[in-house]
Amino acid sequence: MKRKIIEKRERGVSMADLARTYSRSTSTICSILKNKDKIKEIDASKGVTRISTQRLRILDNVEIAPHMDKRKQLQGDTINENIIFADLVEKTPGSSMAEEQAFKGSCGWFEKFKRRIGIQSIVRHSEAASSDTKAAENFISDFKKLVDSEGYLPQQDFNCDETGLFWKKMPKQTYITAEDNALPSHKPMKDHLTLLFCANASGDLKIKPLLVYHSETPRAFKKCKVQKSRLNVMWRSNNKASVTHDLFTDWINEVFGPSVKKYLLEINLPLHVLLVMDNAPAHPPDLQDDLHDEFKFIKIQFLPPNTTLLLQPMDQQVISNFKKLYTKALFERCFEVTEGTNLTLREFWKYHFHIVVCLKMIEKAWEGTTKRTPTSAWKKFWPESVVECT
Template structure:
């Protein structure tokens, strides 16, 4: 490996070397680029987080092998600034493995936003009283979609993703100070790990439900509203001395049926349900504005 690093062609990969940078860092980046190439050939994903963790480990290892490098003893931070400069020096770039563009109706989104604001103003809703919920599928064994590849490559080999998935429903208010316990739907009611460790689902930070396809259905959604959402919102409004009224904003997915108010328990008839217009969720859905992706 040492011979590969020292003999690497500087015209490819690390192309710019600063005299102000510690020599050990240049060696680390050469080794890092070789590792990225290895993962690229293997079809593995290489994210920014992976690169930053790997470079810190490599830096520490090389320092241990070179006891005279006291100037680097404080440790290497792998900051955002370093990462951006490393991309420039090495020529690595980010690619999405696969993706699908979503259509959106911009005019309808703008019209709905105006109408929704009018409802909030005319009926005196505060951000604390406005809630949004949305589902997402979590392929919890799947590799990341995006990976960094070397400058010479323009494509990368495909890979067969793991398909073990579950569904999650997230919900929070517009002020961000109340995050409702999520709904989790898995294809197994009692997974092997749950049985082995005798897990108590009542103590989980999610409402665990199950069906064969791990989908959020109407019955499961209504149960979540009456068992989790309604009680949490009511207690929150009482604790904060807020009027007993709230808006639940969501898209018109099959699990979110029209007339949902009829399925609410009597204690929660203060909840007003509003639906986003079709093809506007990519523009308007709050949970799609990096909340789910950050999770």
């Protein structure tokens, strides 16, 4: 193909026409014409359609990727593209060329290099950047001693955590055909609520979630004649739709305590419970004193500061798995309503999707979170519980 491009160019065909004919950019055509003498000298074997240049020695040194030092990453150092390229710019050892050759790599080469080595670019969030690895290691050791001394079983160990849910939000990215060069804009729905999830290490007891919304009695409740006491969540409200100390304490005494007590009595285990949580503002240190007398068997264990991302079981795929299942249910609902109609997405949101439908999908997604998901989430700081449950 390169030879044909060269021949046509020598016959007077313009570079723009060559680019359109062979579906290549004009810069690619320029590069081919620049090296036309070398291309003409190459005598490829019959049937060979791909020609590879000799691999430079420096690329052998590149493959070991010394720049990807995991110790630096754990210490909080940021490794970006500029740092990687700086590490790769070295002299080629033992080069047979007259002049020593320094490493040079294009953006395309770097993308293939990342896939070959198995590295990827991620966003370092503030919580991840401030994680205290040493404190996490110490907590793992202390937690094991506590579990062994107190005799806690996976059925008696629980973890809870909050998460925000934009219940009308669709994914930002979508696919379009090559003929379409644009897509009508869609204003994202920013209406959100907060959910509190909790489950034990054995994964066979998922507690009824706490849901905090900005409205005490939404219009859809009156339309659908909803009774809050029969909802699959504990419904609460405030202006910011966030969990507060009082709301969390109510959930502990009204939902968590009774559910755990009933569960342990049914499986003939002693009333001996450990609830692990982070030190969020809604989880004050004196929470133990706010428990009702009948739930004093519940012991509160706080994670060290800046270790939530490293240790919190609910953050280890449990909440993300719930949100994937919720998004799946959201799409199913959208397709079910709009299929065979002329409804737009905006009309679907306005007339066919409200908070009552959202509650049904939350229930479906939380029930769809399998026993294996919360069980495997504890393997980071209590791997023995995973083995026992398996």
